[in-house]
Amino acid sequence: MTITYSCIANGRAVLAELALTGGSYQEAVATVLKLVLLRAEPKTIMQMGSFVYHTLFIDGITYLCATDNALDTITPSAFLKNVSDTFLRNPLMSQEHFSPSNAVATDFQQVLGKYMMKYNNNQDGSSISTLRSQVTDVKNIMSQNIDEILESENRLNIFTDRTNDLQTTAKESQKTRKILRRIWWKHCRKIVVITVVVLLLIIIILLSTNVIPT
Numbered sequence: 150m151t152i153t154y155s156c157i158a159n160g161r162a163v164l165a166e167l168a169l170t171g172g173s174y175q176e177a178v179a180t181v182l183k184l185v186l187l188r189a190e191p192k193t194i195m196q197m198g199s200f201v202y203h204t205l206f207i208d209g210i211t212y213l214c215a216t217d218n219a220l221d222t223i224t225p226s227a228f229l230k231n232v233s234d235t236f237l238r239n240p241l242m243s244q245e246h247f248s249p250s251n252a253v254a255t256d257f258q259q260v261l262g263k264y265m266m267k268y269n270n271n272q273d274g275s276s277i278s279t280l281r282s283q284v285t286d287v288k289n290i291m292s293q294n295i296d297e298i299l300e301s302e303n304r305l306n307i308f309t310d311r312t313n314d315l316q317t318t319a320k321e322s323q324k325t326r327k328i329l330r331r332i333w334w335k336h337c338r339k340i341v342v343i344t345v346v347v348l349l350l351i352i353i354i355l356l357s358t359n360v361i362p363t
Contacts (some may be wrong), residue, residue: 220357
């Protein structure tokens with residue numbers, strides 16, 4: 150994933166922007182900024198043409214970046230958070246009039262370039278780190294679920310032993326075994342579902358980090 154374009158806008162007026170690749174972003178950016186103002190949502194993700202536009206909306210200011218990959222949402226989110234923190238710390242933000250012609254626009258073009266290069270260069274390492282963290286979380290959840298299932302199985306075994314001691318007729322014994330068998334198959338299906346979900350999550354994570362080429 151590469152951040153190809155970013156900008157800071159006050160309403161629909163772009164205050165500072167930078168594109169690392171050729172092409173026209175203005176039309177798509179104008180549409181995105183309009184939708185952000187209409188929705189007034191803190192974060193949005195929109196597909197426009199071949200690019201995905203991520204936005205962060207804070208106090209009327211929109212921080213926007215375009216990427217060439219829809220799967221990675223962590224890197225753009227971190228990029229926009231860094232840019233917004235830097236922008237809000239600037240003393241010129243306290244001025245009532247802030248326009249693209251202001252000298253600070255040039256300064257923030259450099260800020261955008263610095264963060265774009267940082268996140269584009271470091272995305273492989275951060276993706277691997279994120280992948281490891283997500284795989285570890287999935288493994289922990291799976292282990293917890295399996296432990297719960299095994300614990301349930303132990304309780305079922307104890308219940309079965311006690312039931313066998315209390316059975317008085319063949320009919321009651323048969324009915325009890327059927328009930329226990331249904332409970333056991335229910336837990337077996339749960340294990341299968343958990344395993345399939347974990348495998349799908351790992352495959353999606355590997356695809357999103359380009360570990361498995363698409």
